[in-house]
Amino acid sequence: MSGYTLEVENLTVAFRTELGEVRPVEGLTFAVKPGETLCIVGESGSGKTVAALSLLRLLGKNGGIRAGSVRLNGEELTRKSETEMRSIRGRDIAMIFQEPMVSLNPVFTIGHQLTEAIRLHTDRRGKAAKAHAVEMLRRVGIPRPEAVYGEYPHTLSGGMRQRAMIAMAVACEPRLLIADEPTTALDVTVQAQILELMKRLAAGSGTSIVLITHDLGVVAEMADQVAVMYAGQIVETADVYSLFENPLHPYTRGLMRSLPAFGSEREGRLSAIPGAVPPLSRLPRGCRFHPRCPMAESICESEEPELQPAEVSRRVRCWAASGEIRRFAGRQGG
Amino acid sequence: MLSYIARRLLISLPVLLGITVINFILMKLAPGNPVDMLIDPNTPPELLQAKKAMLGLNSPPAVQYGKWLLGLLHGHLGYSFSSYAPVADLIAQRIGPTLLLAFASLFGGMLIALPLGIAGAVRRNTALDHALTGLSFVGISLPPFFLGLGLIYWFSLKTKLLPTGGMHTLGGEGGLGDALYHLVLPASVLAAAIVGKKIRYIRASMLDVLEKEYLRTARAKGVRESLVIGKHALRNALLPILTVFGAEIPVLLGGSILVEQIFQWPGIGQLALQSILSRDYPTLMALNLVAAIVVLASNLLTDALYTMADPRIQYR
Numbered sequence: 117m118s119g120y121t122l123e124v125e126n127l128t129v130a131f132r133t134e135l136g137e138v139r140p141v142e143g144l145t146f147a148v149k150p151g152e153t154l155c156i157v158g159e160s161g162s163g164k165t166v167a168a169l170s171l172l173r174l175l176g177k178n179g180g181i182r183a184g185s186v187r188l189n190g191e192e193l194t195r196k197s198e199t200e201m202r203s204i205r206g207r208d209i210a211m212i213f214q215e216p217m218v219s220l221n222p223v224f225t226i227g228h229q230l231t232e233a234i235r236l237h238t239d240r241r242g243k244a245a246k247a248h249a250v251e252m253l254r255r256v257g258i259p260r261p262e263a264v265y266g267e268y269p270h271t272l273s274g275g276m277r278q279r280a281m282i283a284m285a286v287a288c289e290p291r292l293l294i295a296d297e298p299t300t301a302l303d304v305t306v307q308a309q310i311l312e313l314m315k316r317l318a319a320g321s322g323t324s325i326v327l328i329t330h331d332l333g334v335v336a337e338m339a340d341q342v343a344v345m346y347a348g349q350i351v352e353t354a355d356v357y358s359l360f361e362n363p364l365h366p367y368t369r370g371l372m373r374s375l376p377a378f379g380s381e382r383e384g385r386l387s388a389i390p391g392a393v394p395p396l397s398r399l400p401r402g403c404r405f406h407p408r409c410p411m412a413e414s415i416c417e418s419e420e421p422e423l424q425p426a427e428v429s430r431r432v433r434c435w436a437a438s439g440e441i442r443r444f445a446g447r448q449g450g
Numbered sequence: 451m452l453s454y455i456a457r458r459l460l461i462s463l464p465v466l467l468g469i470t471v472i473n474f475i476l477m478k479l480a481p482g483n484p485v486d487m488l489i490d491p492n493t494p495p496e497l498l499q500a501k502k503a504m505l506g507l508n509s510p511p512a513v514q515y516g517k518w519l520l521g522l523l524h525g526h527l528g529y530s531f532s533s534y535a536p537v538a539d540l541i542a543q544r545i546g547p548t549l550l551l552a553f554a555s556l557f558g559g560m561l562i563a564l565p566l567g568i569a570g571a572v573r574r575n576t577a578l579d580h581a582l583t584g585l586s587f588v589g590i591s592l593p594p595f596f597l598g599l600g601l602i603y604w605f606s607l608k609t610k611l612l613p614t615g616g617m618h619t620l621g622g623e624g625g626l627g628d629a630l631y632h633l634v635l636p637a638s639v640l641a642a643a644i645v646g647k648k649i650r651y652i653r654a655s656m657l658d659v660l661e662k663e664y665l666r667t668a669r670a671k672g673v674r675e676s677l678v679i680g681k682h683a684l685r686n687a688l689l690p691i692l693t694v695f696g697a698e699i700p701v702l703l704g705g706s707i708l709v710e711q712i713f714q715w716p717g718i719g720q721l722a723l724q725s726i727l728s729r730d731y732p733t734l735m736a737l738n739l740v741a742a743i744v745v746l747a748s749n750l751l752t753d754a755l756y757t758m759a760d761p762r763i764q765y766r
Contacts, residue, residue, distance in 0.1 A: 172670055174666065174669055174670060202672045202673075202674060203672060204672070205669065205670055205671065205672040206670065206671040206672035206673075207672060210670070210671075211667075211670040213663060213666065213667060213670075215663060218662065218663045218664065219663045219664055219666070219667045220664055220667065221664040221667070221668065221682050221685075221686070222664070222686065222760075222761070222762060223685045223686055223689075223759070223760065223761060224682075224685070229667075232668075232671060232673065233671045233672070236671065236672050236673065237672060268761040268762070270761070270762045281667070284667075284671070
């Protein structure tokens with residue numbers, strides 16, 4: 117055994133479009149240990165959601181995994197048949213989505229949607245399935261779980277719906293929980309509760325979490341490991357402390373500088389990274405970040421940097437950061 | 451819900467009354483009158499006058515309408531001007547076959563259109579989808595009289611598989627089986643138009659739903675694709691289809707006038723055509739009343755079905 121719940125190696129996802137093939141995710145590599153939380157951070161359009169869906173192989177008719185491997189507890193998922201994948205979805209890997217308002221089916225009761233997963237993946241039927249569903253609703257902190265079991269999604273608030281989604285996702289005790297911006301659509305006060313809930317559930321069962329977010333506050337709250345994505349590639353991976361302490365990639369630094377901070381000496385306007393993530397059909401040559409990068413040099417325009425090891429168990433995809441690392445190491449030594 | 455239905459029924463009464471007034475005026479505005487239609491043109495005018503007086507056609511229109519309404523309140527629909535039979539009996543004899551024809555084509559049509567519409571949406575922009583679109587245009591565009599005659603030519607004259615018309619074999623035993631055997635062709639003609647229209651509608655409704663996030667949730671749960679489509683998507687796609695389902699019932703009654711004529715189907719449509727041609731006022735008034743009730747009832751039925759199908763909608 118490798119000791120990892122999830123290992124993703126060099127994962128590339130391709131979609132057929134009218135303009136030809138595009139690759140929203142390219143060369144993705146990361147790993148998650150049991151009980152660990154990995155946060156994937158990036159702007160809109162950086163390929164975070166596609167990366168998450170590709171782990172479940174839910175890319176639709178026009179998309180697919182082009183290269184690389186996804187292993188769950190050492191088992192290769194990319195070569196599984198659709199039927200095998202179906203029994204993995206919801207049982208071994210579960211997913212929570214961004215919009216609880218539209219991610220539950222409006223014409224079925226909460227209870228029906230919960231027991232559907234339970235009946236699919238466990239031996240529980242009838243009363244036993246219902247009892248388990250009610251227990252799950254109780255565990256995610258929904259008041260009056262028996263009553264909510266029989267209600268339709270539209271009668272619940274956004275926070276309650278997201279709790280119901282979480283109950284549905286963890287009902288079969290998955291080894292991996294993928295959460296795609298689970299708190300983005302919720303009130304700030306509810307966000308903290310939902311994050312707390314996910315943390316508590318995962319800690320209790322040793323479930324690993326892959327949490328996708330654009331919110332560095334959520335990252336600080338939840339992550340053990342962090343992967344920063346830009347334009348379909350991971351540009352930096354690190355444990356959460358090192359990342360906040362010393363971001364290596366200019367993009368990560370830009371993200372940090374665009375955050376307001378309490379009690380910091382920095383005053384005045386927040387800085388923003390100029391420009392936007394380039395569309396997949398018009399990726400720049402060389403480093404994908406160089407048109408927006410304050411440190412770009414001539415090599416950045418022509419040569420694409422690799423994701424290279426840096427420090428202890430960190431990786432960064434940047435020409436400038438490589439020099440930076442040397443300077444950093446020099447300072448440490450001297 | 452019950453109080454809502456009761457309220458709707460109460461509101462329907464003045465609407466029905468208004469409809470009968472308009473019908474009466476339209477009927478009176480139409481050229482000709484029952485007596486002219488009935489009697490040999492060489493009859494002496496005095497006789498015509500006597501006949502008109504007998505039928506009550508000489509009193510002012512308002513009085514005629516008042517008398518009809520008074521009769522209605524007492525449960526009398528009057529007597530036919532042409533056959534002198536009670537109008538209520540005429541309609542009672544005819545309504546059964548028409549309902550059989552209408553509902554057979556409605557449900558048969560929906561049963562065919564539903565899977566085809568879903569297939570078109572799921573395999574959109576494929577050869578299958580384009581073929582279904584073509585088929586639906588054929589269904590919409592073919593006039594019923596042409597399709598009816600075509601079917602009679604092929605299935606009755608050429609292959610002798612099915613009868614040309616009527617509801618029972620002449621001199622035969624009758625019975626339900628015989629009626630169904632006679633039903634196939636006229637119901638097919640009516641259903642063709644329904645299938646044509648509904649394929650497009652179901653496809654569009656399904657396409658709307660196929661992009662919804664909750665289907666992704668279902669897939670992420672491990673639900674098999676056939677159930678993602680046939681259960682999670684279809685239940686939602688059916689909601690807008692229900693509305694047109696109810697609206698289709700009055701259209702069917704209208705369409706049956708033509709089809710019943712072609713296939714000699716002994717229903718309301720035939721009766722309506724005969725009474726229009728003979729300006730049979732009492733029968734026409736009663737038929738219009740029935741049609742108005744059917745329209746209002748189908749609307750109410752649609753709303754009731756909607757609350758049952760969509761938990762988000764509730765009437766108070």
